[in-house]
Amino acid sequence: MKNFITPENNQTKGAFGEELAVKEMRRRGYEILDRNYRSQGGEIDIIAKKDTYIIFAEVKYRAGRKKGEPGEAVDKRKQGHIIRTAQAYIVEKNLDGDFRFDVAEVLEEDGKTYFRYTENAFWLA
Template structure:
């Protein structure tokens, strides 16, 4: 597996651990609908979060969260709509980004709730 794929998988594992430590329940990982994928679907209280994880080895080419473009957002919307059809509860949905940057031997994790409102 390519090194960037390994880094991405490690980032997703770190994001799951982070969310669980914050009290989120992980509902799905790598949820696929047609050509769209949601990295993590998590729930906290009455809010279900579609979480896009972006992991980078540096910020030389920009911040990880800046790489989530409108096409990805549209794909996430389609996938969330499909996921929501299967839910029996009345819940709120939001879209989060977890941005992870390698910093030497450690990683910096930034959680952006309601991330699409920040762009």
């Protein structure tokens, strides 16, 4: 992946990761429907559509691997928040169809930016 200028402070790191994820998702044929959707259950970073799926994508950014891979932060607790928020979105928008939960990982390491996208990263329990 290309080298990108990365954010200097923690407040902008999440936004940087989300912008990069949106660009990569569009490049891969995703239509972005919504961003930073909030409900009482939590927040979903990106809601997109591709083929027959509505995708709820969580973006995780990390500068280095000291705390592990970015996607490891999407634990069962976080998944539960995303699922509840997705259910609120589905009801609010009166949607029916195929839904999927994906994770977009942005890793900054050794002066390079890496992007990994995992489809079906988790499912409804």
